[in-house]
Amino acid sequence: MQKAEQIRVLKGLMQHLDDGTNVDAGGQVRNPMSSYTCSDLAVREWQVFFQEYPQLLGLSADLPTNGSFFTSSELGKPILCTRDEEGEFHAFFNVCRHRGTIVESEARGEKSLFNCPFHAWGYNHSGELIAVPKEQQFGPVDRSCHSLIALPAVEKHGLLWVSASPESEFDIDALLGDLGDELAAWNLDAAVRHGSTTYKTDMNWKLAIDTFGETYHFNVLHKDSLAADFYGNVQLYDTYGRNHRMSLCLKNIDTLRQLPEDQWHVLLGSAPVYYLFPNIQMVMTPGGPILVRVYPEGPNPHRSFSEITFYLHPKIEIPGLSKVEDVEAFLTERMEGFASVIQTEDYVAAASSHEGAVAGIQEYATFGRNEPALHHYHNTYREALGMSPLEVISN
Numbered sequence: 371m372q373k374a375e376q377i378r379v380l381k382g383l384m385q386h387l388d389d390g391t392n393v394d395a396g397g398q399v400r401n402p403m404s405s406y407t408c409s410d411l412a413v414r415e416w417q418v419f420f421q422e423y424p425q426l427l428g429l430s431a432d433l434p435t436n437g438s439f440f441t442s443s444e445l446g447k448p449i450l451c452t453r454d455e456e457g458e459f460h461a462f463f464n465v466c467r468h469r470g471t472i473v474e475s476e477a478r479g480e481k482s483l484f485n486c487p488f489h490a491w492g493y494n495h496s497g498e499l500i501a502v503p504k505e506q507q508f509g510p511v512d513r514s515c516h517s518l519i520a521l522p523a524v525e526k527h528g529l530l531w532v533s534a535s536p537e538s539e540f541d542i543d544a545l546l547g548d549l550g551d552e553l554a555a556w557n558l559d560a561a562v563r564h565g566s567t568t569y570k571t572d573m574n575w576k577l578a579i580d581t582f583g584e585t586y587h588f589n590v591l592h593k594d595s596l597a598a599d600f601y602g603n604v605q606l607y608d609t610y611g612r613n614h615r616m617s618l619c620l621k622n623i624d625t626l627r628q629l630p631e632d633q634w635h636v637l638l639g640s641a642p643v644y645y646l647f648p649n650i651q652m653v654m655t656p657g658g659p660i661l662v663r664v665y666p667e668g669p670n671p672h673r674s675f676s677e678i679t680f681y682l683h684p685k686i687e688i689p690g691l692s693k694v695e696d697v698e699a700f701l702t703e704r705m706e707g708f709a710s711v712i713q714t715e716d717y718v719a720a721a722s723s724h725e726g727a728v729a730g731i732q733e734y735a736t737f738g739r740n741e742p743a744l745h746h747y748h749n750t751y752r753e754a755l756g757m758s759p760l761e762v763i764s765n
């Protein structure tokens with residue numbers, strides 16, 4: 371985030387604290403509970419959002435060296451992502467062109483060649499078929515039409531984007547809009563992968579996204595956890611096309627008031643949370659970014675899972691941190707603590723909402739004036755599926 375924007379965010383949060391106000395969406399909206407339970411809608415979401423729309427599968431740090439790779443199955447199809455000898459990012463269907471076996475079964479690593487486990491056809495990091503054992507007996511194989519099937523893949527601002535549809539095209543600059551420059555300013559390509567965890571939950575995937583949509587709940591649901599460090603019901607909110615940024619308010623913002631502005635850093639007073647349409651949350655912390663990728667289990671409206679990855683990043687100066695003996699351990703513990711709150715508090719409440727939705731007791735959920743992210747997510751999903759915007763019930 372550029373310095374001027376950091377100052378604007380911090381001053382905006384201070385103003386809300388001083389005035390006892392919060393961001394205001396200008397009205398409430400009603401969201402039908404069926405948006406979490408409807409099987410037909412889940413089928414359309416799976417196709418439009420997860421099969422056709424560009425998907426963020428990780429950060430550049432997930433392919434740390436030339437020759438590195440990782441595999442993915444989140445989009446319901448086996449995908450192999452590689453960084454070739456020139457450092458270029460590629461994605462393919464991870465399916466052998468001989469008899470369709472999964473070529474690479476490891477989650478991540480470094481290899482000079484991808485050999486299929488069935489008959490050892492070998493592919494390089496550009497997906498080219500370069501080895502066919504016993505070809506004299508097998509018969510000739512035309513290399514030019516037996517490469518791994520390539521998928522659209524773009525690396526930009528330290529982010530790795532893939533589409534699961536080989537014929538699709540996408541323009542990441544257009545999709546990010548003004549957010550591109552801000553993401554570039556975080557130097558995400560310098561981050562280092564620390565570790566990851568997966569949370570599976572009996573709930574619609576959008577309920578997981580919703581837990582990131584407001585801080586109204588902080589002093590209640592997180593009264594014994596995040597409320598110690600965050601002011602609840604105070605945030606700034608900015609949209610960038612289908613994406614957005616919520617700036618949460620850290621209690622440490624009070625110490626910034628005593629410091630000259632040139633010593634302010636946004637991460638000392640705020641936790642910016644980026645939402646990248648349709649299923650990504652990226653929480654910025656002093657230790658580094660936490661990437662949360664939320665997926666339905668295929669077109670099932672009742673099951674979802676979140677892949678949460680922690681990245682370390684060049685540290686900013688945090689007052690008092692110099693007294694901490696092992697800074698890296700301290701920062702990663704804080705990151706992992708934040709993630710465990712998601713699992714043990716946010717996702718528990720969200721799964722409970724799913725239970726209520728399935729019971730069919732009420733027709734709609736209400737999103738308040740202080741929850742603009744929830745308005746934006748759901749109206750954006752609906753717009754992308756050709757549905758009408760949510761009904762506004764007050765101004």
Ligand code: FES
Nearest residue numbers: 466468469486489
């Ligand atoms: S199926 Fe891959 S080499 Fe035979």
Ligand SMILES: [Fe+2]
Nearest residue numbers: 581587592716
């Ligand atoms: Fe929460």
